[in-house]
Amino acid sequence: xxxxxxxxxxxxxxxxxxxxxxxxxxxxxxxxxxxxxxxxxxxxxxxxxxxxxxxxxxxxxxxxxxxxxxxxxxxxxxxxxxxxxxxxxxxxxxxxxxxxxxxxxxxxxxxxxxxxxxxxxxxxxxxxxxxxxxxxxxxxxxxxxxxxxxxxxxxxxxxxxxxxxxxxxxxxxxxxxxxxxxxxxxxxxxxxxxxxxxxxxxxxxxxxxxxxxxxxxxxxxxxxxxxxxxxxxxxxxxxxxxxxxxxxxxxxxx
Amino acid sequence: xxxxxxxxxxxxxxxxxxxxxxxxxxxxxxxxxxxxxxxxxxxxxxxxxxxxxxxxxxxxxxxxxxxxxxxxxxxxxxxxxxxxxxxxxxxxxxxxxxxxxxxxxxxxxxxxxxxxxxxxxxxxxxxxxxxxxxxxxxxxxxxxxxxxxxxxxxxxxxxxxxxxxxxxxxxxxxxxxxxxxxxxxxxxxxxxxxxxxxxxxxxxxxxxxxxxxxxxxxxxxxxxxxxxxxxxxxxxxxxxxxxxxxxxxxxxxxxxxxxxxxxxxxxxxxxxxxxxxxxxxxxxxxxxxxxxxxxxxxxxxxxxxxxxxxxxxxxxxxxxxxxxxxxxxxxxxxxxxxxxxxxxxxxxxxxxxxxxxxxxxxxxxxxxxxxxxxxxxxxxxxxxxxxxxxxxxxxxxxxxxxxxxxxxxxxxxxxxxxxxxxxxxxxxxxxxxxxxxxxxxxxxxxxxxxxxxxxxxxxxxxxxxxxxxxxxxxxxxxxxxxxxxxxxxxxxxxxxxxxxxxxxxxxxxxxxxxxxxxxxxxxxxxxxxxxxxxxxxxxxxxxxxxxxxxxxxxxxxxxxxxxxxxxxxxxxxxxxxxxxxxxxxxxxxxxxxxxxxxxxxxxxxxx
Ligand SMILES: Cc1ncc(COP(=O)(O)O)c(C=O)c1O
Numbered sequence: 001x002x003x004x005x006x007x008x009x010x011x012x013x014x015x016x017x018x019x020x021x022x023x024x025x026x027x028x029x030x031x032x033x034x035x036x037x038x039x040x041x042x043x044x045x046x047x048x049x050x051x052x053x054x055x056x057x058x059x060x061x062x063x064x065x066x067x068x069x070x071x072x073x074x075x076x077x078x079x080x081x082x083x084x085x086x087x088x089x090x091x092x093x094x095x096x097x098x099x100x101x102x103x104x105x106x107x108x109x110x111x112x113x114x115x116x117x118x119x120x121x122x123x124x125x126x127x128x129x130x131x132x133x134x135x136x137x138x139x140x141x142x143x144x145x146x147x148x149x150x151x152x153x154x155x156x157x158x159x160x161x162x163x164x165x166x167x168x169x170x171x172x173x174x175x176x177x178x179x180x181x182x183x184x185x186x187x188x189x190x191x192x193x194x195x196x197x198x199x200x201x202x203x204x205x206x207x208x209x210x211x212x213x214x215x216x217x218x219x220x221x222x223x224x225x226x227x228x229x230x231x232x233x234x235x236x237x238x239x240x241x242x243x244x245x246x247x248x249x250x251x252x253x254x
Numbered sequence: 255x256x257x258x259x260x261x262x263x264x265x266x267x268x269x270x271x272x273x274x275x276x277x278x279x280x281x282x283x284x285x286x287x288x289x290x291x292x293x294x295x296x297x298x299x300x301x302x303x304x305x306x307x308x309x310x311x312x313x314x315x316x317x318x319x320x321x322x323x324x325x326x327x328x329x330x331x332x333x334x335x336x337x338x339x340x341x342x343x344x345x346x347x348x349x350x351x352x353x354x355x356x357x358x359x360x361x362x363x364x365x366x367x368x369x370x371x372x373x374x375x376x377x378x379x380x381x382x383x384x385x386x387x388x389x390x391x392x393x394x395x396x397x398x399x400x401x402x403x404x405x406x407x408x409x410x411x412x413x414x415x416x417x418x419x420x421x422x423x424x425x426x427x428x429x430x431x432x433x434x435x436x437x438x439x440x441x442x443x444x445x446x447x448x449x450x451x452x453x454x455x456x457x458x459x460x461x462x463x464x465x466x467x468x469x470x471x472x473x474x475x476x477x478x479x480x481x482x483x484x485x486x487x488x489x490x491x492x493x494x495x496x497x498x499x500x501x502x503x504x505x506x507x508x509x510x511x512x513x514x515x516x517x518x519x520x521x522x523x524x525x526x527x528x529x530x531x532x533x534x535x536x537x538x539x540x541x542x543x544x545x546x547x548x549x550x551x552x553x554x555x556x557x558x559x560x561x562x563x564x565x566x567x568x569x570x571x572x573x574x575x576x577x578x579x580x581x582x583x584x585x586x587x588x589x590x591x592x593x594x595x596x597x598x599x600x601x602x603x604x605x606x607x608x609x610x611x612x613x614x615x616x617x618x619x620x621x622x623x624x625x626x627x628x629x630x631x632x633x634x635x636x637x638x639x640x641x642x643x644x645x646x647x648x649x650x651x652x653x654x655x656x657x658x659x660x661x662x663x664x665x666x667x668x669x670x671x672x673x674x675x676x677x678x679x680x681x682x683x684x685x686x687x688x689x690x691x692x693x694x695x696x697x698x699x700x701x702x703x704x705x706x707x708x709x710x711x712x713x714x715x716x717x718x719x720x721x722x723x724x725x726x727x728x729x730x731x732x733x734x735x736x737x738x739x740x741x742x743x744x745x746x747x748x749x750x751x752x753x754x755x756x757x758x759x760x761x762x763x764x765x766x767x768x769x770x771x772x773x774x775x776x777x778x779x780x781x782x783x784x785x786x787x788x789x790x791x792x793x794x795x796x797x798x799x800x801x802x803x804x805x806x807x808x809x810x811x812x813x814x815x816x817x818x819x820x821x822x823x824x825x826x827x828x829x830x831x832x833x834x835x836x837x838x839x840x841x842x843x844x845x846x847x848x849x850x851x852x853x854x855x856x857x858x859x860x861x
Contacts, residue, residue, distance in 0.1 A: 051632065051764040052750070054644050055488040061631055073762040098486060099749045103763030124488040125749065149489040153651050158492070173490060176651045 014226030022072025048096030057180025120145035263449030288448035383413030416443030477665025482782035485664035555846030563674035568655035581636035582774035583615025585659030590624035633767035660704025661781035664752030675710025728770035819846030
């Protein structure tokens with residue numbers, strides 16, 4: 001069974017952390033993954049940086065630009081991850097925009113992911129219908145789970161469609177926004193979380209965007225299987241470097 | 255079936271032929287031929303496979319040439335043995351994995367048994383006519399010999415193929431002999447002298463082979479132009495884009511919409527814009543040049559045709575807040591103008607570099623009540639302004655309409671913008687009829703940033719095969735200089751701003767930063783319609799440098815008393831680069847006026 005599905009069966013609320021590969025330093029990728037696992041993170045999204053990250057706010061834009069300047073490329077990332085499964089056992093997901101994968105060759109990309117022990121992909125600008133028609137069979141051939149986003153504006157009908165095509169979890173974007181920590185959730189979010197919880201979807205939901213601390217993590221996981229932290233973690237690394245990852249993770253889950 | 259053009263020799267000719275987007279270009283390194291290649295290969299699209307042709311050459315020499323010219327394939331035209339092929343196939347000193355094409359010559363008969371030993375040591379076979387020379391004999395062999403082809407290896411069909419053989423090729427395609435034929439290889443029949451290809455005959459050949467008349471150059475029902483287009487957007491944008499997709503054609507067809515659109519174009523924009531016969535310019539270049547005067551529109555460019563259309567659309571969709579990106583500031587001004595007209599809030603994203611080089615337009619937008627927000631990321635030009643506008647839309651999904659300013663973005667934008675700009679060619683048709691007695695010119699010409707004035711200028715001529723389409727891109731400091739925006743040459747298929755198109759990018763798929771003196775052409779992609787026109791060879795793409803454009807702008811000012819926008823000057827510069835016949839009628843889209851560029855002209859010419 002795919003590590004993501006296994007993890008989703010555990011009887012606990014899951015914490016998933018996003019970081020930008022190659023940031024702050026080109027060679028931090030592996031040690032960040034190891035540290036996150038050691039400190040109790042359940043799942044990791046490895047951000048493959050892109051020059052034009054349309055769905056990201058300033059924090060991840062800046063870390064992406066810096067990572068590319070540091071020399072991060074698809075090939076470099078794959079190379080860094082070549083022995084990752086010897087030391088890390090939690091699910092690993094690559095999150096990136098479609099163009100770098102398209103240039104690498106979608107099939108070649110998926111094949112490489114499988115070889116390295118990557119469990120899934122999140123590609124915000126690969127639409128569900130294009131995936132469904134053109135790429136689903138390739139992803140499945142290499143045992144990869146593709147994760148789709150939904151937002152407060154996504155219609156029930158489309159959510160059901162996305163649920164039918166997903167086989168891992170659904171990434172619930174907490175509000176209409178690009179990535180970047182906001183301060184707290186209001187009634188609008190709570191209503192949205194409740195509405196989705198009531199839909200009784202086949203796939204569990206994990207909430208992302210705007211989760212930055214213990215409070216927002218608890219609010220989100222009151223309704224969903226887990227939550228994803230991105231910008232807040234990248235900011236932490238920017239401010240405090242990679243030595244105090246334990247402090248960050250502890251502040252969220254303990 | 256793919257196309258290989260072999261025997262390329264001359265720098266400019268290589269570029270022109272490459273612009274027709276053949277799948278392979280062949281360079282002959284055999285010295286004993288007038289087509290011997292001995293110069294440099296200019297920068298051409300990476301989609302084109304570069305083939306080196308050798309005859310019984312030393313293996314080390316082949317490796318050296320392959321690496322020096324970054325060849326993708328080698329074609330062996332002599333008596334190379336299977337063992338020799340296997341050495342090349344497994345050589346590790348190549349810059350990349352290369353493909354081996356082994357040539358066999360056929361006259362009326364061929365013993366196919368010889369192929370067997372080559373099955374595992376080459377990637378393709380190529381069948382050529384047996385004659386005195388190792389290739390380039392200029393006549394065909396009897397293709398029915400291939401009925402006996404015993405292999406499943408894909409092969410190239412070669413030998414004396416010319417424009418006259420299109421029907422034969424079509425027949426051949428229906429025959430089982432062609433089952434494994436993957437490409438047609440042409441050479442001597444398309445030359446004006448050995449090594450110099452006749453670009454227009456080659457284009458005609460490509461068009462005829464592809465049945466150009468029946469090809470669709472408009473968007474299809476799925477939002478694609480051939481393989482380009484679509485809507486590659488994050489889920490956050492889906493409801494907005496989908497709402498637009500479901501409604502745009504319906505709304506545009508409403509009589510009440512049409513009435514309001516036409517009325518505003520007439521009374522507010524000042525349409526129809528004149529079609530002006532430029533006599534002195536025509537005399538100078540010895541052809542008949544007409545200028546479609548979009549520069550005389552209110553706000554000084556074609557951009558307002560689209561913003562009028564989109565603001566009416568936005569109102570019918572119940573939107574109250576308008577966002578836009580802008581490069582030269584023309585689209586920003588046109589958007590700010592219609593927002594003032596309709597009393598809607600307006601936010602324009604503009605690259606920091608462009609804010610500096612297009613100051614008058616920034617001031618205009620502010621006077622019109624718009625908020626101008628600098629884009630500070632990346633190259634701080636049009637691409638980055640577009641990113642910011644898209645991010646704004648993600649953050650404001652309900653009340654906001656994004657007025658994209660060119661024929662780019664996710665479907666339905668390229669088509670919607672094209673339809674609003676199509677008024678340009680609609681008018682050219684009747685205006686030319688009045689002046690020349692015919693609706694169709696010999697050529698329509700436009701500069702391409704994202705491609706909206708071009709799309710409008712071509713629209714009603716796309717399916718008129720007697721009208722040549724010329725698309726002019728910005729070469730910046732030169733296509734090979736690293737400072738350029740000539741996407742059709744430098745670009746590869748990829749995804750930018752929600753659509754699949756040609757775009758300038760690294761091998762790793764990172765979008766690269768373009769350069770042009772003109773802010774409106776300084777964009778790393780082209781609209782998907784134009785990518786399709788380029789790929790199919792329907793349009794001829796040319797690239798013009800900063801300096802040639804500036805000179806052409808000055809020339810139009812002196813000869814006709816019209817100061818054009820620098821974007822437009824690129825389109826005008828083709829007359830110095832390309833010949834037209836004396837009685838050719840060439841219509842150029844004069845997309846904008848030069849007021850916004852005065853600073854740049856003054857500085858450039860030290861006026
Ligand atoms: C006068 C003028 N012409 C051409 C362009 C290029 O845009 P497009 O290719 O969409 O026509 C611009 C863009 O700003 C412009 O201002």
